[in-house]
Amino acid sequence: MRGIFEDELKKLHGKFTEMGINVSEAIYRASKSFIDHDKALAQQVIDHDEAINEEEIKLEDQALMLMALQQPVATDFRRIIIVLKASSDLERIGDHAVGIARESIELKGEHRVSEIENDIAEMTNTVRAMLEEVLDAYVKEDEVGAKKIANANQEIDAAYAQVREKIIQMMKQDAKIITGSTSYLMVASYLERIGDHISNIAEWVVYNKTGHLAELTPDHHPEEK
């Protein structure tokens, strides 16, 4: 029975990782659609979100089966629950990718600011690298790796604070960019929140090992000094 449980849990982790890879792809495409003003690509991200939501439900069904059929011991329940909790974060990251894609579709400002677009591209690369790392730490149940991810999230927080300040200054100097700049602001804030969700997943990895939910990023929000 133990062997079957471990095998099934491994399958569950495999599905989780797959979902994570799809979500990472969604972030990439959403951000690319925004920077390239590619509304068709943005629409693809929006259409694909339902598949990500379905992955979450399938994970849940599989977890329920595992609980009901394999009669896990108490500590095993935690390992299953964590997959479910972390998959909520993945699903929410997917929603934020959709948020970015919707900004691409709605983008009205004709006046582009390439400096800000570069910052957004860089933030995108950072959160995708973080997501890859957290998926890896997750599968390996690597507590140390998970803690490192929290530091990367502080970088994202700092990048967001900087971009926001830059956007404010630019809007003050040129009223023509105001409409488009609110989109820049929203996209940057989506990326910042994606970083928070990745940190949440990292926290679940630590929780799995320790039974305690360490707040790895006590200062999620960069605005506070």
Add this chain to the structure above:
Amino acid sequence: MRGIFEDELKKLHGKFTEMGINVSEAIYRASKSFIDHDKALAQQVIDHDEAINEEEIKLEDQALMLMALQQPVATDFRRIIIVLKASSDLERIGDHAVGIARESIELKGEHRVSEIENDIAEMTNTVRAMLEEVLDAYVKEDEVGAKKIANANQEIDAAYAQVREKIIQMMKQDAKIITGSTSYLMVASYLERIGDHISNIAEWVVYNKTGHLAELTPDHHPEEK
């Protein structure tokens, strides 16, 4: 055994509702701190967030105990899992309340726009009413009530789109309000996302009854026409 399980599940629901009430209070205080420029109240919201996070962990511990000790049947697992999923949404709403509180603390613009502040106060009232309704629908396992909540969320989406447009127009007319207006924009977007999380909880209520996760709000984001 059945009787004990039902009693314990009821206790779990009770804790969930309590957490929901605390989260609603956090939204109220955060929004009030923002409108009143009350940094002390904002700090209270930030400090109290840890207690909300702990409630989530306690809910999880209680759920794990219930699973391990009461040996629920397959369908009961779903009812427990849903508490955990929905509590993730409550926790995240609490985080958004913290986001609003941080905007209050950081508020730099001296130039207030009372019209926008009124809109924010109104959005706050709407999301709190929605949260109250979803908690009620949740405890009563009321699928019909849950579906109504999705409609209320569309109101919030529309309110957000309107406020955003208003803020853009005002910034264009008066550069002095730009700094403060980015805070207005962020707070409005936090409230909009709180509405999304409440819709998520409503979706879990429906899922609990039907086993299917209906996307009650296919258009979470109001930007798309």
